[in-house]
Amino acid sequence: MPQLARLFFYEALASLALMCGIIAYKGKRTNAAEIVLKGLKKLEYRGYDSWGVAVRSNHTKQISIYKRTGKIGELNLKNIKLPVGNLAMAHSRWATHGGVTQKNAHPHASCGNRIVVIHNGIIENFLALKKELQKKGHKFISETDTEVAAHLIEEYLKGLRVEGRGLRVQKLKEAVQKALKRMEGRSAFLVMSTDCDAIVAARRGSPLIIGKGQDGEYFIASDIPAFLQYTNRVMYLDDNEMVVLDGGHEFYNVSDGKSVKKRIVEIHWKPEQAEKGRFPHFMIKEIMEQKETIHRAINQEEKLIMRVADSINKAFGTYLVGCGTAGKVCMAASYLFSKIAKKHINVEFGSEFPNFHHFIKNRSLLIAVSQSGETADTLEAMEVARKKGAKLMTIVNVEGSSMDRMADLAIHIKAGPEKAVASTKATTSQLAILTLLAYACAGKLNEGRKVLVEAASQINDMLNPRYEKYISMLARKIKHVESMYVIGRGMNFPMALESAIKLQEVSYIHAEGFAGGELKHGPIALISQGTPCIVLVANDETRSDVISNAIEIKARGGFIIGVAPQREEVFDYWIRVPDVGNASPIVNIIPVQLLAYQLAVLRKNNPDMPRNLAKSVTVK
Ligand code: AGP
Numbered sequence: 001m002p003q004l005a006r007l008f009f010y011e012a013l014a015s016l017a018l019m020c021g022i023i024a025y026k027g028k029r030t031n032a033a034e035i036v037l038k039g040l041k042k043l044e045y046r047g048y049d050s051w052g053v054a055v056r057s058n059h060t061k062q063i064s065i066y067k068r069t070g071k072i073g074e075l076n077l078k079n080i081k082l083p084v085g086n087l088a089m090a091h092s093r094w095a096t097h098g099g100v101t102q103k104n105a106h107p108h109a110s111c112g113n114r115i116v117v118i119h120n121g122i123i124e125n126f127l128a129l130k131k132e133l134q135k136k137g138h139k140f141i142s143e144t145d146t147e148v149a150a151h152l153i154e155e156y157l158k159g160l161r162v163e164g165r166g167l168r169v170q171k172l173k174e175a176v177q178k179a180l181k182r183m184e185g186r187s188a189f190l191v192m193s194t195d196c197d198a199i200v201a202a203r204r205g206s207p208l209i210i211g212k213g214q215d216g217e218y219f220i221a222s223d224i225p226a227f228l229q230y231t232n233r234v235m236y237l238d239d240n241e242m243v244v245l246d247g248g249h250e251f252y253n254v255s256d257g258k259s260v261k262k263r264i265v266e267i268h269w270k271p272e273q274a275e276k277g278r279f280p281h282f283m284i285k286e287i288m289e290q291k292e293t294i295h296r297a298i299n300q301e302e303k304l305i306m307r308v309a310d311s312i313n314k315a316f317g318t319y320l321v322g323c324g325t326a327g328k329v330c331m332a333a334s335y336l337f338s339k340i341a342k343k344h345i346n347v348e349f350g351s352e353f354p355n356f357h358h359f360i361k362n363r364s365l366l367i368a369v370s371q372s373g374e375t376a377d378t379l380e381a382m383e384v385a386r387k388k389g390a391k392l393m394t395i396v397n398v399e400g401s402s403m404d405r406m407a408d409l410a411i412h413i414k415a416g417p418e419k420a421v422a423s424t425k426a427t428t429s430q431l432a433i434l435t436l437l438a439y440a441c442a443g444k445l446n447e448g449r450k451v452l453v454e455a456a457s458q459i460n461d462m463l464n465p466r467y468e469k470y471i472s473m474l475a476r477k478i479k480h481v482e483s484m485y486v487i488g489r490g491m492n493f494p495m496a497l498e499s500a501i502k503l504q505e506v507s508y509i510h511a512e513g514f515a516g517g518e519l520k521h522g523p524i525a526l527i528s529q530g531t532p533c534i535v536l537v538a539n540d541e542t543r544s545d546v547i548s549n550a551i552e553i554k555a556r557g558g559f560i561i562g563v564a565p566q567r568e569e570v571f572d573y574w575i576r577v578p579d580v581g582n583a584s585p586i587v588n589i590i591p592v593q594l595l596a597y598q599l600a601v602l603r604k605n606n607p608d609m610p611r612n613l614a615k616s617v618t619v620k
């Protein structure tokens with residue numbers, strides 16, 4: 001393939017790879033198909049445009065596959081007519097570039113359905129492998145790279161019809177292992193076979209979690225909520241590892257086939273936390289949860305906070321690293337460390353961090369900030385820092401995630417599952433932890449706690465129905481605008497950038513954030529009659545300057561929406577926030593989250609599943 005075409009092709013595949021959902025069941029229950037399809041529905045928030053399920057019949061030992069484009073909808077399994085079986089797997093796929101066809105939906109099978117595969121990720125060398133397999137007589141049905149995996153595994157089993165269940169499982173494991181060694185790229189695979197009632201899963205770069213239920217019952221999923229109603233006891237598959245679930249579990253290293261020991265970890269999420277409950281969308285539910293999540297976040301063991309603070313104080317350079325919203329949180333934190341602890345902290349986006357590896361020494365400290373703990377760019381930054389011998393820490397929501405396991409020390413933000421693509425409660429919890437750390441570095445942990453406890457209770461009062469109504473009224477006023485701008489200064493400048501992300505991702509309105517002082521160096525040229533501009537104000541030394549910036553914008557026709565503790569004359573519209581000192585970034589971002597949500601709903605966008613985006617970006 002010419003290089004450019006190949007590039008576009010991989011880009012397209014990469015975008016497919018981002019959002020797929022995976023769930024499998026192996027156990028005593030005979031309604032495996034129903035279990036995995038219900039689990040798949042719990043992953044719907046990831047977005048998808050086709051789906052499929054494979055079940056191994058207890059009666060015939062054959063594998064039935066059912067796949068469709070569109071949404072799963074209300075499940076009526078009677079219409080689907082899947083066999084009774086206690087081994088099944090399901091997959092949801094999101095294609096952004098063509099290819100939304102039943103044939104391309106997963107699962108994919110080898111010739112004669114002997115091997116069935118579901119897959120997240122990209123098999124980069126699939127074209128070469130496909131040609132090789134075609135020469136050997138394999139017939140391909142779909143246009144996907146995944147189908148290659150099914151044929152390749154089958155190829156390694158060709159002519160092998162071994163007797164004895166144990167041996168058949170062993171041969172399947174070996175065939176999968178051989179195939180994995182041939183396939184390039186970041187992926188997660190699940191493999192079933194008509195040969196035996198085992199399931200084999202492998203990971204290289206794309207997360208897979210194994211849930212251990214009662215009596216030899218197992219689940220495998222890309223996301224814990226898919227099986228949380230059955231078990232909270234999980235094991236994590238690491239990169240270059242595979243697992244065989246066969247009534248028990250055996251983990252192996254893919255390279256040498258040697259057994260790997262795994263620890264069972266208990267997840268502290270409750271199944272109902274991963275449901276929408278009385279809310280129409282996850283996004284609004286998660287915004288409202290901020291009434292309690294800040295309290296949970298700061299309720300940390302003093303010893304842990306002090307250990308991290310001590311490491312920051314002693315490090316020869318601390319780097320806060322995150323992507324997207326988490327990156328903006330890191331930026332805000334650097335202002336807080338400067339102001340509260342008189343400390344300089346370096347901030348880098350995950351994707352840019354490798355460019356600074358020259359400065360990383362074994363006494364450097366990298367703190368990865370993330371909701372999912374699976375963002376590929378942030379993980380790469382950690383890998384780069386690790387190679388240089390730096391200390392690794394993380395502030396993360398998903399316990400047991402790759403970052404959590406990779407870090408020397410982790411602070412869990414305890415926000416509970418965040419399912420809407422737009423991060424809300426995880427953002428403010430990360431901000432709360434970093435604020436606390438800044439105080440701890442200054443030897444003022446108790447003062448920090450006081451500020452944050454006060455902010456948390458003020459947020460509880462702020463998020464009332466009247467407040468929501470007021471913001472929804474504003475959303476109706478501006479729902480048709482083409483562009484919006486957000487400005488802030490000091491610790492609210494990164495929040496202006498974060499506000500823009502929130503507005504972009506769910507409302508699809510063109511939004512940009514600026515440092516107030518930068519306006520006159522260019523961006524003010526964008527302001528025309530009626531352009532909405534949100535001004536984030538803190539009651540601190542930046543207040544009068546940012547208000548002056550608002551006046552400059554208003555003089556050019558801008559419509560000023562002030563997010564501030566007090567009303568200012570320049571505001572056309574005032575969104576009141578509590579005066580909470582250094583917790584200002586936390587309270588100022590919440591009304592913008594609400595506004596973005598309301599705009600999304602008014603503009604008939606699905607706020608939980610914005611176009612082209614994935615909750616967790618596990619590819620580079
Ligand atoms: C947030 O609204 C975005 N969806 C996105 O920028 C996100 O913050 C980013 O991808 C990082 O994710 P993480 O926190 O899971 O690492």
